[in-house]
Amino acid sequence: xxxxxxxxxxxxxxxxxxxxxxxxxxxxxxxxxxxxxxxxxxxxxxxxxxxxxxxxxxxxxxxxxxxxxxxxxxxxxxxxxxxxxxxxxxxxxxxxxxxxxxxxxxxxxxxxxxxxxxxxxxxxxxxxxxxxxxxxxxxxxxxxxxxxxxxxxxxxxxxxxxxxxxxxxxxxxxxxxxxxxxxxxxxxxxxxxxxxxxxxxxxxxxxxxxxxxxxxxxxxxxxxxxxxxxxxxxxxxxxxxxxxxxxxxxxxxxxxxxxxxxxxxxxxxxxxxxxxxxxxxxxxxxxxxxxxxxxxxxxxxxxxxxxxxxxxxxxxxxxxxxxxxxxxxxxxxxxxxxxxxxxxxxxxxxx
Amino acid sequence: xxxxxxxxxxxxxxxxxxxxxxxxxxxxxxxxxxxxxxxxxxxxxxxxxxxxxxxxxxxxxxxxxxxxxxxxxxxxxxxxxxxxxxxxxxxxxxxxxxxxxxxxxxxxxxxxxxxxxxxxxxxxxxxxxxxxxxxxxxxxxxxxxxxxxxxxxxxxxxxxxxxxxxxxxxxxxxxxxxxxxxxxxxxxxxxxxxxxxxxxxxxxxxxxxxxxxxxxxxxxxxxxxxxxxxxxxxxxxxxxxxxxxxxxxxxxxxxxxxxxxxxxxxxxxxxxxxxxxxx
Numbered sequence: 001x002x003x004x005x006x007x008x009x010x011x012x013x014x015x016x017x018x019x020x021x022x023x024x025x026x027x028x029x030x031x032x033x034x035x036x037x038x039x040x041x042x043x044x045x046x047x048x049x050x051x052x053x054x055x056x057x058x059x060x061x062x063x064x065x066x067x068x069x070x071x072x073x074x075x076x077x078x079x080x081x082x083x084x085x086x087x088x089x090x091x092x093x094x095x096x097x098x099x100x101x102x103x104x105x106x107x108x109x110x111x112x113x114x115x116x117x118x119x120x121x122x123x124x125x126x127x128x129x130x131x132x133x134x135x136x137x138x139x140x141x142x143x144x145x146x147x148x149x150x151x152x153x154x155x156x157x158x159x160x161x162x163x164x165x166x167x168x169x170x171x172x173x174x175x176x177x178x179x180x181x182x183x184x185x186x187x188x189x190x191x192x193x194x195x196x197x198x199x200x201x202x203x204x205x206x207x208x209x210x211x212x213x214x215x216x217x218x219x220x221x222x223x224x225x226x227x228x229x230x231x232x233x234x235x236x237x238x239x240x241x242x243x244x245x246x247x248x249x250x251x252x253x254x255x256x257x258x259x260x261x262x263x264x265x266x267x268x269x270x271x272x273x274x275x276x277x278x279x280x281x282x283x284x285x286x287x288x289x290x291x292x293x294x295x296x297x298x299x300x301x302x303x304x305x306x307x308x309x310x311x312x313x314x315x316x317x318x319x320x321x322x323x324x325x326x327x328x329x330x331x332x333x334x335x336x337x338x339x340x341x342x343x344x345x346x347x348x349x350x351x
Numbered sequence: 352x353x354x355x356x357x358x359x360x361x362x363x364x365x366x367x368x369x370x371x372x373x374x375x376x377x378x379x380x381x382x383x384x385x386x387x388x389x390x391x392x393x394x395x396x397x398x399x400x401x402x403x404x405x406x407x408x409x410x411x412x413x414x415x416x417x418x419x420x421x422x423x424x425x426x427x428x429x430x431x432x433x434x435x436x437x438x439x440x441x442x443x444x445x446x447x448x449x450x451x452x453x454x455x456x457x458x459x460x461x462x463x464x465x466x467x468x469x470x471x472x473x474x475x476x477x478x479x480x481x482x483x484x485x486x487x488x489x490x491x492x493x494x495x496x497x498x499x500x501x502x503x504x505x506x507x508x509x510x511x512x513x514x515x516x517x518x519x520x521x522x523x524x525x526x527x528x529x530x531x532x533x534x535x536x537x538x539x540x541x542x543x544x545x546x547x548x549x550x551x552x553x554x555x556x557x558x559x560x561x562x563x564x565x566x567x568x569x570x571x572x573x574x575x576x577x578x579x580x581x582x583x584x585x586x587x588x589x590x591x592x593x594x595x596x597x598x599x600x601x602x603x604x605x606x607x608x609x610x611x612x613x614x615x616x617x618x619x620x621x622x623x624x625x626x627x628x629x630x
Contacts, residue, residue, distance in 0.1 A: 046584045053584075057577040064570045064617065072565050118563065127560065146564070267476055289476040290558050301560045302476075319560045327562055331549040338545050342538040 003047035006033075007055055007083050014079030026075045030082055044090045052084040069146070073122065081115060088112045103341040110334035117327025126320045128154055129303065131313045132162040137275065141318055156318060157298045163284070164271040165314040167305055170263030176209065176231065176242065178202045179255035194231055194244075194258065203253050205236040215241045231258055268305050270314040287316070297322075355406045359399050359430075360459050366395035367452035374449060392448045393441060396455075400434035403427055416474050419487045422615075426462035429491050429611075430455045436495035443532060450502045461612075482554030486547055493543030497579075497607055500536030503529045504600035507593060530593045533600050534586065541579045544607075548572050567617055571610035578603040 014026040033043060042048060059080060063071035071077055091108045095101035128141030129149070138160045143152040174195075177188035180203045190200040192209065199208040215230035230241040235251050242249050248257045269288040273281045274295060285293045293300040297320050304315030373388030407428065410418040418424045437451035507529035551572070556562040563569065582599045585591055 046587045049584050050581045050588075053577045053581040057574045057581075060570045060574050060577075063565070064567050064614075067618065069565055121561075121563075146561075265476065266474075267479070290480040290554075292557065292560075299556075299560060303560070317560050321561075324556070324562070328553070328556075331552060331562075335546050335549050338542045342542040 002042050003045060003051040006042060006048065007051045007080060010079045010083055011055065011076040014075035014077075014082075018075040023075050026079050026082070029079075030086060033086065040090065043086055044094060045087075049084065049087045052080055052087065055080040056084065081118075085112060085115045088115075103337055107334060107337040107341060110330045110332075110337055113326050113330025114334065115330075117323040117325075117330060120323030120326060121321050122323075124322045126154075126318075128156070128318045130156060130160070130316045130318065131306070132160075132165075132270075132316065133308070133310055133313050134162055134165055137161045137279075138316070144317075157296060157320070158282075159275040159277070159279075160300065160316065161273045161275055161281075162270055162314055162316075163273055165269070165305070165312055167268040167312060168266045170266050173260070173263050174244075175259045176207075176233070177257040177259050178207055179257070180253060181250070181255050182253050185255075188257075191259075205252075205254060206234075207236075207254070207256075208234045210234050210239070213241055215243065265305075268302060268314070270302055270316065272300070272316070355402060356427075356459075356463075359402055359406075359427075360456070360463070362395050362399040362402070363430075363452055363456050363459060366392040366399070367449070367456060369395060370448040370452055374446075389448060392452065393438060396434050396448070396452065397438060399455075400431050400438070403431035403434070407431070417484050417487075419483070420474055420478060421465070423462050423465045425487070425491070426458050426465065428487070429494060430458045430462070432491040432495040433458065433498055436492070436499050440499040440532075440536070444503065444506070444529075446506070447499065447502055451498075454498060477558045480554055480558060482550055482557070486550040486554055489543045489550065490547035493540045493547060494607055494611065496536050496540035496543060497604055500533045500540060501600055501604035503533040503536060504597040507533060507597045511593065530596060533597065537579060537582060537600060537603070541576075541583065544572075544576060544579070548576055567614050568610070571606070571614050575603065575606040575610050578606050 010029050013029050017023050017026045056077070059071055059077045063069060088108045088111055092105050092112065095105040095108070126143075127145070127147075128143045130138035130141045132138050138156055140153050141156050143150045143154050174193070175191050176194050176198075178190045178192070178200060179185065179187075180189040182203065183189060189202045190207075192198040192200045192207070194209060196209055196211045199206060201207070210232040213230050213232040214227050216225040216227060229244045231244055233240045233242055233256065235254065238251065240249060240251050240256065242256050242258050244258045244260070248255055250256075267288065269286055271284065271286050272293065274283040274285075274293070276282055283293075283295065287293050287300060287302045289302050292302070299319045299321075301317040301319065302314065303317035306313055306315070369388045369392035373385045373392060375385075376382075376388060377385035407418040407424075410424075419428055433451060433455055437447060437455075441447045441451070510529065551569075552562040555564065555569075578599065582596065582603060585596060585599060
């Protein structure tokens with residue numbers, strides 16, 4: 001009960017600090033708790049850690065269901081994470097000098113490190129976007145927060161030139177769009193490959209692609225039919241031929257449309273050069289998704305791409321996260337610590 | 352490929368039937384025949400696991416891409432890991448065969464529903480990463496271990512004393528405490544889902560620029576992790592009832608299933624970073 005009251009009180013304090021727009025006030029109860037020796041047993045208790053975890057889990061679930069990401073940056077949510085951090089800190093201090101609790105203390109330290117990394121990221125992370133055409137040099141970026149533009153601009157940490165940008169696509173995709181006309185005329189219920197034996201079930205009917213077939217097709221009401229390529233479909237035993245020129249066909253509640261599209265992007269890569277202030281090339285690197293350029297604490301990502309009348313542009317994202325070393329060290333220790341503590345000791349104990 | 356899938360389903364049906372007949376025979380005091388049927392059930396599950404691994408290896412070799420990209424493929428892999436963990440766990444709780452075969456059948460039935468819109472595999476750029484395979488493999492090993500743990504938890508609710516089960520069913524149990532078994536399963540599963548969550552965070556940093564984005568899938572992975580972390584601490588509370596621990600394990604597994612399958616249906620997940628998993 002004391003744990004619930006304490007967590008509730010700290011979260012309520014955070015909520016009030018948010019309401020009066022003085023978020024730093026959230027730290028006050030933590031300072032108070034650290035110096036009150038009589039509450040230390042409570043701060044160390046398992047009840048408190050469980051309460052804090054349940055509150056964080058509920059807050060995260062509410063944020064997901066309500067699609068309200070403001071919850072994650074609210075002070076009451078931060079306060080519940082603070083309670084967990086405080087409990088962790090107390091556990092580490094108590095267990096430091098006890099050999100048999102070494103791995104437990106290590107895991108708790110790692111959790112604390114990840115929290116420090118997250119807190120640092122939340123307050124000090126910088127990010128921005130630059131869209132460049134081939135040959136252009138980027139010196140200013142649109143500042144973003146959690147991927148969304150804030151409307152501000154900043155100088156890039158270093159000038160960057162896009163030397164070359166290529167996008168590779170998968171092969172052209174030929175698909176059959178199947179519409180359940182009772183449900184939606186605009187959005188296909190299912191999409192299947194236009195290859196023999198592809199099938200889907202829509203509105204209780206099974207649609208299977210049989211294969212290509214020539215068919216007569218009248219492009220206009222008074223136009224004589226012409227022979228065009230078609231695709232034969234089996235709709236729960238009934239044969240339907242679909243012209244491959246993009247015209248739709250209806251069979252009861254189901255509608256069909258042949259769709260030919262450029263394949264999905266397979267890979268997009270930017271060859272970029274980092275320049276000094278005089279335009280001299282300092283470094284050249286290929287940036288692809290999963291392989292950013294790392295320089296002076298900044299990560300430059302291949303984030304997006306698009307087309308303009310002047311050609312393809314490459315979207316590069318600049319990110320600097322001072323909390324990253326803490327988070328990465330914490331995560332590495334946590335993985336090792338949990339595996340040693342939870343998987344290996346079972347054997348040792350049984351011996 | 353569809354034929355191999357059908358064979359897998361058929362073999363799982365046969366294993367479920369073998370376990371059911373085995374249980375019936377044991378109940379009718381025909382212990383020897385019951386054990387034979389039970390062994391057949393396990394052999395069928397092992398054969399199907401091997402077929403699943405073969406099917407995935409074939410797909411990997413033919414396409415050059417890891418066979419975990421679509422929901423259908425991940426469900427097949429989940430069935431394989433569940434079968435593998437079942438074979439280890441059933442040495443301790445033979446009765447688990449019936450639950451495992453039933454659960455795997457559910458997974459395969461759902462996979463069947465999801466295979467119809469099977470499009471040619473086009474792996475998006477973000478998934479072309481060395482982090483992809485370890486992230487998925489440890490997660491599904493964890494999920495399988497947590498499934499085994501939840502079966503033990505349910506048994507613990509019905510049979511607080513495992514001897515009761517052993518008396519009614521000589522195939523029964525080779526262990527003294529379902530709660531201890533649940534704990535062991537959760538220890539392994541929790542270590543695996545933690546590793547999966549952290550490997551995912553490393554990967555996200557290199558792919559999306561941020562190791563944590565409050566994406567619905569990430570959020571539910573965190574909620575699942577918190578529930579199991581709370582379970583690990585709950586055990587230390589003095590006088591903690593085994594029933595509450597069992598219920599926590601059940602809630603944890605519901606969260607696992609929601610993270611894996613349910614999140615995809617949330618409106619918030621439609622444009623989320625993990626949305627490619629919904630195909």
